[in-house]
Amino acid sequence: MARLAMAVTALRGRIRWSRGVVLLIAGTYFLLPMVCSVVFSIDVPGQGVTFDAYTGILGADGFLDSLTLTLELAAATVVSVLLLLVPALITVRLTAPRLRWVIEVVCSLPLVVPAIALVAGIGTVLRWGPDHLADTPLYDTFIAIQDPDFPVVLVLAYTLMALPLAYRTLDGGLAAIDLKVLVEAARACGANWPRAVLQVVLPNLRGALLNTAFLTLALVLGEYTVAAILGYRPFAVWIVGIGGSQAEMSVAVSVIGLLVTWVLLLALATAGRPRSARTKTTAETS
Amino acid sequence: MSTDLSDVGAPAAVRIAPALASGERGAVRPRRRRVPHWLGVAPLLLFAAVVFGVPTVAMVFGAFTTPATAPDGVQATGANMSASLQGAYLTALIGSVKLSAVTALIATGCALPIAHTVVTSRFRLVREAVLTASGVLANFGGVALAFAFVATLGNAGVVTGRFDLTEHGWSLYSFTGLSVVYLYFLIPLMVLILTPSLEGLRKQWREAARNNGANAFRYWVHVALPILTPALLGGFVLLFGSAFAAYATAAAMVGSSVPLVTMQIADALSGNVLVDQGNVALALSLDMVVVAGLVTAVHLPLQRRSARWLD
Numbered sequence: 191m192a193r194l195a196m197a198v199t200a201l202r203g204r205i206r207w208s209r210g211v212v213l214l215i216a217g218t219y220f221l222l223p224m225v226c227s228v229v230f231s232i233d234v235p236g237q238g239v240t241f242d243a244y245t246g247i248l249g250a251d252g253f254l255d256s257l258t259l260t261l262e263l264a265a266a267t268v269v270s271v272l273l274l275l276v277p278a279l280i281t282v283r284l285t286a287p288r289l290r291w292v293i294e295v296v297c298s299l300p301l302v303v304p305a306i307a308l309v310a311g312i313g314t315v316l317r318w319g320p321d322h323l324a325d326t327p328l329y330d331t332f333i334a335i336q337d338p339d340f341p342v343v344l345v346l347a348y349t350l351m352a353l354p355l356a357y358r359t360l361d362g363g364l365a366a367i368d369l370k371v372l373v374e375a376a377r378a379c380g381a382n383w384p385r386a387v388l389q390v391v392l393p394n395l396r397g398a399l400l401n402t403a404f405l406t407l408a409l410v411l412g413e414y415t416v417a418a419i420l421g422y423r424p425f426a427v428w429i430v431g432i433g434g435s436q437a438e439m440s441v442a443v444s445v446i447g448l449l450v451t452w453v454l455l456l457a458l459a460t461a462g463r464p465r466s467a468r469t470k471t472t473a474e475t476s
Numbered sequence: 477m478s479t480d481l482s483d484v485g486a487p488a489a490v491r492i493a494p495a496l497a498s499g500e501r502g503a504v505r506p507r508r509r510r511v512p513h514w515l516g517v518a519p520l521l522l523f524a525a526v527v528f529g530v531p532t533v534a535m536v537f538g539a540f541t542t543p544a545t546a547p548d549g550v551q552a553t554g555a556n557m558s559a560s561l562q563g564a565y566l567t568a569l570i571g572s573v574k575l576s577a578v579t580a581l582i583a584t585g586c587a588l589p590i591a592h593t594v595v596t597s598r599f600r601l602v603r604e605a606v607l608t609a610s611g612v613l614a615n616f617g618g619v620a621l622a623f624a625f626v627a628t629l630g631n632a633g634v635v636t637g638r639f640d641l642t643e644h645g646w647s648l649y650s651f652t653g654l655s656v657v658y659l660y661f662l663i664p665l666m667v668l669i670l671t672p673s674l675e676g677l678r679k680q681w682r683e684a685a686r687n688n689g690a691n692a693f694r695y696w697v698h699v700a701l702p703i704l705t706p707a708l709l710g711g712f713v714l715l716f717g718s719a720f721a722a723y724a725t726a727a728a729m730v731g732s733s734v735p736l737v738t739m740q741i742a743d744a745l746s747g748n749v750l751v752d753q754g755n756v757a758l759a760l761s762l763d764m765v766v767v768a769g770l771v772t773a774v775h776l777p778l779q780r781r782s783a784r785w786l787d
Contacts, residue, residue, distance in 0.1 A: 208647045209593040213602070216590050220613060223624040223660065226634040230627035233634075235560075276522045281516030289517055296524045301714065302768045303532060304721030306738045307761030309747060314538050314758065321544070346527045353524075354714070362672045404611045412618040415722035415738075419745060430728050433589025433623065441627045444620035452612050 202235065224448065231442040243442035248440065256428035262340060263424060264410040266346040266401050271356050274349070279360050280387060283369050290412060297357035300350050305415040313420065347416045352406040357407060363398020411451060538758035556759035568735040569763055572720055576652065579658040580715035584708060587666030594667065595674040607671065610664035618724035625657045626729060653736050657725060662715045669714060673707035690734065709775045716771055737764055
């Protein structure tokens with residue numbers, strides 16, 4: 191018996207030790223490129239340590255425009271992803287379970303059509319505008335969604351591209367709560383439908399909603415393919431544009447972009463934390 | 477009748493009874509009838525039909541027709557498709573599939589221990605830090621990632637210079653190099669995908685296995701992994717899709733000698749190499765869709781069969 195206990199303790203010790211190694215290796219692999227990027231951007235051969243790459247960013251040509259455009263696109267995309275998916279998923283779980291596979295297939299479709307293939311298709315469709323639709327009211331729509339100041343066509347494409355991950359995240363969140371019981375309880379207490387969803391379901395889905403927003407946000411911040419091929423100039427396209435002539439600055443901007451994303455996500459994560467922590471404590475004490 | 481009962485808060489059994497009698501599968505139905513089933517689902521389906529459907533149809537149509545600029549106008553043809561499956565285009569397609577499969581497999585293998593460490597960690601800080609980091613890194617793909625690796629392991633990179641890696645035969649612009657870069661966003665992505673499933677593994681299952689005399693290894697092989705299989709498969713397919721579709725990373729790492737189908741499509745679309753290859757680009761896109769579709773089709777039935785455990 192004592193032997194068994196020792197074996198268990200030894201096993202425990204080994205497991206704890208192995209998890210340290212796992213984190214160490216992973217940490218090294220994931221931190222190294224960031225450290226090297228910083229070194230690369232401040233340690234210029236022949237000039238020594240200089241922060242020119244960073245100080246020059248704000249004044250760089252097109253920086254602010256591309257950043258603003260990207261942030262606007264990101265906000266619009268996050269809103270449309272949530273507005274499309276949340277009602278659909280709640281409906282499917284509550285009243286139309288037979289439609290579930292339809293939603294799953296629809297949300298998985300973008301996985302089957304890569305961004306580059308999608309943009310090849312979109313480009314073809316957009317060329318129909320001047321070619322075939324010049325005399326119809328649809329033509330104005332075609333022009334409007336391609337407005338260079340705010341290309342709606344990019345929001346549409348990004349929303350579609352965000353669906354697979356957003357679906358998985360939200361669906362996972364919905365699976366973790368007892369939606370039926372929650373809604374029935376709310377309805378039994380006299381809440382109408384919108385109230386039951388807004389005040390009972392959504393707060394319980396907070397984590398999943400925030401995660402979905404993260405993923406979508408990050409997708410838009412880094413998206414290059416669709417924008418580049420359709421000829422728009424959001425952040426990622428701008429970085430590649432300067433990469434050829436100013437390698438240090440493009441790496442510096444990448445570093446800053448990463449830091450900003452990180453801070454943003456941390457802020458969102460902290461915003462979502464107090465409630466979940468509270469729920470956990472109540473669950474443990476009860 | 478049933479509506480009245482549920483309104484006065486009758487016991488569940490009484491409310492369910494009429495529903496069952498009338499052949500209803502769900503439990504408490506009557507109140508919900510007022511909300512049409514399709515109302516919540518319709519916007520999503522409409523959106524998908526327009527934004528996904530129209531470009532896809534245009535792509536398939538273009539893949540099998542001659543371009544409008546051709547002498548005879550738009551004609552049905554198989555030439556685009558056969559051109560897309562020959563020579564450099566075929567090499568690129570195979571290169572993409574190989575790179576995606578290898579990186580997705582390695583990433584799945586690396587992410588499982590990380591996700592497990594995170595889920596079972598005693599320290600909430602570790603957990604939150606790793607998950608937030610994964611959220612950032614999984615989407616760090618594309619341009620910024622390419623620049624970070626060029627700065628690290630590229631020809632003028634910091635690590636390359638410090639350790640004279642070039643003399644040891646290292647090149648970031650090779651298959652191995654590109655794999656190392658891809659893993660950087662694939663592993664965190666898999667950690668994000670696996671964490672909820674690992675959290676779904678109940679403590680009781682592990683305890684039950686231990687009570688029945690299973691050690692950690694047997695618990696993993698006979699209980700945890702079978703339950704996790706759908707998540708792992710689903711994750712693998714997602715990773716394959718991400719790697720297969722990746723364009724920005726390779727595009728920003730100019731000088732990459734690895735042939736990738738996405739690069740070929742972009743070149744053909746922009747007419748960089750040959751003029752008027754637009755419809756071949758559409759045919760190549762269709763090839764990509766077929767490959768990605770086959771991979772997805774393989775995992776769907778498997779996933780549905782065993783997904784019930786973690787649901």
